[in-house]
Amino acid sequence: MIITRAPLRISFVGGGTDIKEFYEQYPGRVISSTIDKYVYTVVNHARLLDTLVVKYSETEIVQSLSDLKHGRFREALLQLQIPGNGLEIASFADLPSRTGLGSSSSFSVALLKALHAHLDKPIDKRTLAEHACTLEIDTLKEPIGKQDQYAASFGGINVFQFNPDGTVDVEPIFIDYKVRAQLEEHSLLFFTGISRDTKNVLGEQKLKMSEKFETYKQMSDSVLLFKEKLQAGDLKGMAEMLHEGWERKRSLANTISNSALDELYASAIAAGAWGGKVLGAGGGGCLFFIAPPEEHATILKGLEEKASAAGLSGYKKIEFDFSQSGTDILYNSSPYHA
Amino acid sequence: MRKYIDSFTEEVCIALKNAPAEEISKAINILQAVYERDGRIYIFGNGGSLAMATHWVSDFNKTVFSHNLSDHPRRFQAIRLPTTEEELSAWANDVGYDMVFAGPLQNYIQEADCVIAISSSGKSPNVIKAIELAKARHVPVIGLSGFDGGQLNVLADAKILIPTKPGAYTVVESVHHALMHLFTSYFQDYFDHLHARNEKRAT
Numbered sequence: 001m002i003i004t005r006a007p008l009r010i011s012f013v014g015g016g017t018d019i020k021e022f023y024e025q026y027p028g029r030v031i032s033s034t035i036d037k038y039v040y041t042v043v044n045h046a047r048l049l050d051t052l053v054v055k056y057s058e059t060e061i062v063q064s065l066s067d068l069k070h071g072r073f074r075e076a077l078l079q080l081q082i083p084g085n086g087l088e089i090a091s092f093a094d095l096p097s098r099t100g101l102g103s104s105s106s107f108s109v110a111l112l113k114a115l116h117a118h119l120d121k122p123i124d125k126r127t128l129a130e131h132a133c134t135l136e137i138d139t140l141k142e143p144i145g146k147q148d149q150y151a152a153s154f155g156g157i158n159v160f161q162f163n164p165d166g167t168v169d170v171e172p173i174f175i176d177y178k179v180r181a182q183l184e185e186h187s188l189l190f191f192t193g194i195s196r197d198t199k200n201v202l203g204e205q206k207l208k209m210s211e212k213f214e215t216y217k218q219m220s221d222s223v224l225l226f227k228e229k230l231q232a233g234d235l236k237g238m239a240e241m242l243h244e245g246w247e248r249k250r251s252l253a254n255t256i257s258n259s260a261l262d263e264l265y266a267s268a269i270a271a272g273a274w275g276g277k278v279l280g281a282g283g284g285g286c287l288f289f290i291a292p293p294e295e296h297a298t299i300l301k302g303l304e305e306k307a308s309a310a311g312l313s314g315y316k317k318i319e320f321d322f323s324q325s326g327t328d329i330l331y332n333s334s335p336y337h338a
Numbered sequence: 339m340r341k342y343i344d345s346f347t348e349e350v351c352i353a354l355k356n357a358p359a360e361e362i363s364k365a366i367n368i369l370q371a372v373y374e375r376d377g378r379i380y381i382f383g384n385g386g387s388l389a390m391a392t393h394w395v396s397d398f399n400k401t402v403f404s405h406n407l408s409d410h411p412r413r414f415q416a417i418r419l420p421t422t423e424e425e426l427s428a429w430a431n432d433v434g435y436d437m438v439f440a441g442p443l444q445n446y447i448q449e450a451d452c453v454i455a456i457s458s459s460g461k462s463p464n465v466i467k468a469i470e471l472a473k474a475r476h477v478p479v480i481g482l483s484g485f486d487g488g489q490l491n492v493l494a495d496a497k498i499l500i501p502t503k504p505g506a507y508t509v510v511e512s513v514h515h516a517l518m519h520l521f522t523s524y525f526q527d528y529f530d531h532l533h534a535r536n537e538k539r540a541t
Contacts, residue, residue: 117449122449122475122476123476124476155371174360174363174367176366177524177527177528178531324374325370325371325372325374325375328449328450329448329450330375332448332449
């Protein structure tokens with residue numbers, strides 16, 4: 001049996017510039033940090049089983065790989081030429097999907113890591129990230145970017161630069177635990193209770209790419225300044241940049257925000273948050289704020305009232321820490337023979 | 339005499355001041371990640387470097403948690419290789435001296451782990467053998483070297499090279515010791531912070 005895990009991430013600024021339509025014309029950039037919430041994959045080699053068993057929110061038991069409904073499981077197994085029969089594969093997660101924390105790509109990365117271990121093939125972080133990108137973007141034609149696959153594979157705080165030739169530069173950002181602790185102390189993360197549909201949001205964004213090109217450029221360039229503010233521990237400056245970034249992002253497509261999100265966001269700012277954003281593609285998911293710790297209680301109360309008035313029963317505060325670890329094998333009962 | 343003393347201390351001070359901050363940061367990140375995934379840290383080297391490896395194990399396993407020893411449910415798992423003199427002599431006598439680290443490392447190594455290799459020349463064949471094993475498994479390597487860094491500095495992920503003239507063992511080893519204590523201080527402060535924060539969250 002093999003158990004792997006891949007972290008979720010909070011993307012600070014630059015999200016959206018990691019799609020091909022943009023970075024082929026101008027370098028895209030994203031700065032993000034992984035957090036201590038994970039997607040787990042378990043692969044068990046059950047040699048006497050003549051079917052393939054795949055467990056996620058559903059359970060599929062199939063004779064032939066091509067019958068598998070779940071695209072990522074199916075295509076990952078096909079690409080690695082793993083026949084499937086005699087395998088049990090399952091996925092688990094600390095948080096639900098569609099929260100804007102990059103979980104769908106974390107899932108792909110964790111799965112590919114586990115399948116490589118099953119094949120007795122060690123894989124490096126970059127190859128793993130690229131493999132997940134190929135699986136999701138080229139094979140499954142998902143309208144997504146490359147930031148989440150890289151964030152999950154590498155772990156920690158990084159600036160990713162997506163070059164016009166398709167290569168990706170990974171620059172780890174070094175901050176000591178004191179700055180990280182300060183940032184954690186000031187951070188607030190909430191699941192709005194609105195599960196978003198990324199595809200619609202990203203589809204609309206792609207259509208408007210040429211019209212909004214300048215805005216995308218500003219988003220990409222702002223990553224460099226955000227990095228400096230993070231390295232200097234300038235929390236207020238970072239918060240203000242999150243706010244500006246969010247304002248830019250909402251202007252890209254109508255589906256990125258909605259009145260419920262806007263109201264929640266405005267209430268936190270009115271209660272003293274320095275700045276924040278909706279995480280992920282938009283349309284729902286998680287809200288992230290940087291706010292002075294002494295205002296957290298007031299912000300929390302305001303958000304709870306707004307969420308309850310809007311009937312958002314899934315609304316929840318999420319406790320988290322930033323993390324350094326990327327995608328890892330937690331357990332392998334038949335370790336590498338190399 | 340005074341001149342001799344001044345000359346040595348100055349040489350060590352300059353070498354210490356020029357220690358590569360970016361690579362040390364990288365090493366701290368590697369160790370942080372290993373702690374998060376509950377991996378192990380293997381430390382080794384020859385002669386004085388082996389003595390330092392043993393010292394480092396003690397600092398990581400106990401000293402960094404000293405202020406709240408019983409309150410850290412997860413601690414570092416640092417291991418000096420080889421763990422016993424018997425293994426060292428068995429590998430050296432039966433297989434060859436170049437396998438005294440790689441041999442025992444193979445017993446333990448898992449992908450969640452990391453390696454700290456210490457070699458002033460960066461050329462010790464037994465150190466390089468072990469590094470090659472770690473690299474093949476994609477296990478991150480923190481390399482502490484001196485002189486021109488040798489093959490260790492080429493292969494390491496965190497390249498902590500103290501550049502000196504060849505043969506300046508005393509200077510290189512002195513700086514390595516100071517840097518080891520930088521790691522000890524950093525993680526002691528970090529775990530003190532973690533403890534204080536967890537206490538605060540619990541109330």
